[in-house]
Amino acid sequence: MAAINVANNPLGSYPVKITKEGAPGQQQYIQHINVDNIAGLSIPEYDHLAVTYPLTTREVYVFKTGGVAGATVATITINYTDSTKANLLTVAKT
Secondary structure (H helix, E strand, C coil): CCCCCEEEEECCEEEEEEECCCCCCEEEEEECCCCCHHCCCCCCCCCCEEEEEEEECEEEEEEEEEECCCEEEEEEEEECCCCCCCCEEEECCC
């Protein structure tokens, strides 16, 4: 059986995709979490996604319908325990 990469979270483990990104010699591994795999965090139909990084430990994903100036249909906020983003602290949908 193949190993499955997971995000560490005190409330459970979630499948993640890990990619190697960056210029040759400066590449780093990046962990991507598909929030659609987390129960209760499914996203309604959208046509615009804005991502911000207000803190080194936080990512905010704003989903909209009607383009950049449209109505927000969901916001996902992901908090990590530290700036390495190796361990999840919380994931919230509003």
